[in-house]
Amino acid sequence: MAAGGRQNRKPAQNTHAADGKSIQYGPLEHWIGFNLRMAQAASFQAFSRRSKDIGLRPGRFATLTLIGQNPGISQTALSRANGRDKSTLTPLIADLVRQRLVRRVREVNDRRSYGLTLTPAGEKMLAQLTECARQHEEELDGIVGRRERAQFLAALKKLADALA
Amino acid sequence: MAAGGRQNRKPAQNTHAADGKSIQYGPLEHWIGFNLRMAQAASFQAFSRRSKDIGLRPGRFATLTLIGQNPGISQTALSRANGRDKSTLTPLIADLVRQRLVRRVREVNDRRSYGLTLTPAGEKMLAQLTECARQHEEELDGIVGRRERAQFLAALKKLADALA
Numbered sequence: 001m002a003a004g005g006r007q008n009r010k011p012a013q014n015t016h017a018a019d020g021k022s023i024q025y026g027p028l029e030h031w032i033g034f035n036l037r038m039a040q041a042a043s044f045q046a047f048s049r050r051s052k053d054i055g056l057r058p059g060r061f062a063t064l065t066l067i068g069q070n071p072g073i074s075q076t077a078l079s080r081a082n083g084r085d086k087s088t089l090t091p092l093i094a095d096l097v098r099q100r101l102v103r104r105v106r107e108v109n110d111r112r113s114y115g116l117t118l119t120p121a122g123e124k125m126l127a128q129l130t131e132c133a134r135q136h137e138e139e140l141d142g143i144v145g146r147r148e149r150a151q152f153l154a155a156l157k158k159l160a161d162a163l164a
Numbered sequence: 165m166a167a168g169g170r171q172n173r174k175p176a177q178n179t180h181a182a183d184g185k186s187i188q189y190g191p192l193e194h195w196i197g198f199n200l201r202m203a204q205a206a207s208f209q210a211f212s213r214r215s216k217d218i219g220l221r222p223g224r225f226a227t228l229t230l231i232g233q234n235p236g237i238s239q240t241a242l243s244r245a246n247g248r249d250k251s252t253l254t255p256l257i258a259d260l261v262r263q264r265l266v267r268r269v270r271e272v273n274d275r276r277s278y279g280l281t282l283t284p285a286g287e288k289m290l291a292q293l294t295e296c297a298r299q300h301e302e303e304l305d306g307i308v309g310r311r312e313r314a315q316f317l318a319a320l321k322k323l324a325d326a327l328a
Contacts, residue, residue, distance in 0.1 A: 023230070023233075023234055023237070023241060023244075023245045024233040024234055025229075025230070025233065025245070026229055026232070026233040027229070027294065027297070027298075028226060028229055028230070030317065031297070031301050032207075032301060032304040032305065032308065032313070032316070032317060032320070033207050033211060033297065033300060033301060033304060034226055035317055035320040035321055035324065036200075036203060036204050036207055036320055037204055037207075037208070037226070037247065038247045038320070038321075038324040039200060039204075039320040039321075039323040039324045040200050040201055040203075040204040041247040041248075041324075042247065042323060042324045042326075042327035042328055043196075043197050043200055043201075043323060043327060044201070045327070046327040047197060062192060062198055062201070065189075065190055065191070065192055066187070066189070066190075066192070068190070069187075069188040069189065069190040070187055070188055073187070077187060080187075081187045081189070083201065083202045083205040083206065084205075130191065133191070133195070133197065134191075136197060137195050137196060137197060139327075140196040140197060140323065141196065143322055143323055143326045143327070144196065144319050144322065144323065145319075148315065148319060149196070151312065151315065151316075152196070152315075152316065152319045153194065153196060153199055155203075155308050155309075155312060155316045156196070156199040156200055156202070156203040157199055157202075157203075158307055158308065159203040159206055159207060159304065159307055159308065160199065160202040160203045160205075160206045162206075162307045163206035163207060163209070163210040163303075163307070164206055
């Protein structure tokens with residue numbers, strides 16, 4: 001999703017149309033699916049605002065982290081770990097290689113396949129994005145609340161695991 | 165996000181790389197931002213599988229619902245209510261109009277602006293997608309658990325509202 005202009009980031013609830021009428025959400029209001037998307041979109045946009053200055057699209061942070069944590073990872077394993085299908089991941093990786101943030105390396109035991117690793121520039125970019133992400137996480141923690149954080153995280157993990 | 169092949173929908177946690185090594189998530193493992201995205205991606209893909217037969221992209225369900233609930237809604241109000249910026253919403257609306265699911269109607273008091281309304285075909289499509297979404301919501305409810313549902317939903321709404 002592209003980052004929106006500030007005027008498009010009004011709360012999902014109690015939103016008023018331009019003519020002053022309240023927006024009706026119908027069944028969406030109490031549905032997990034819609035509110036999960038709205039929370040994810042808001043979180044992504046907030047992270048985008050923070051990371052804009054670094055000049056990297058925030059959707060690449062998780063990819064860089066997973067390559068940094070797992071040097072030589074295959075694109076298949078990365079796609080699985082990242083919740084992205086290969087058709088989304090392939091151009092993303094190609095772009096990171098073009099920007100010299102990621103390098104393709106040959107497997108020693110299987111010369112047909114290759115793994116992915118960070119370049120020094122990639123490591124540096126990842127360090128900067130990680131700092132952005134840490135600040136973003138602090139903001140999210142503050143909103144969810146310390147006491148409810150563990151339960152909230154557990155519910156998110158349950159959803160990702162059960163629907164996989 | 166495009167729907168992935170089934171092989172790409174493994175759980176985020178305890179994922180194993182092709183070579184049998186466990187994937188390291190580093191700080192992502194306990195971060196709300198990453199787990200929010202993984203849960204949203206999994207939920208979207210599960211809904212996609214359900215709605216595939218109807219021949220409509222599931223990302224359009226919320227848009228159709230909001231137009232159906234708010235006949236004559238402006239594109240600006242829709243973008244705000246939907247968590248989508250205008251650059252994403254404009255081609256989506258154009259496509260719905262082309263498919264004759266949505267109609268543009270002129271404002272009586274302001275002939276320069278127009279509102280959006282569903283066609284009979286749009287109403288029918290929305291009814292089918294709503295039934296899909298109801299089944300999907302039941303699945304999500306079952307995963308999150310009845311007792312924790314209200315708190316989980318409240319946390320999602322808090323995030324969307326606070327980050328807006």
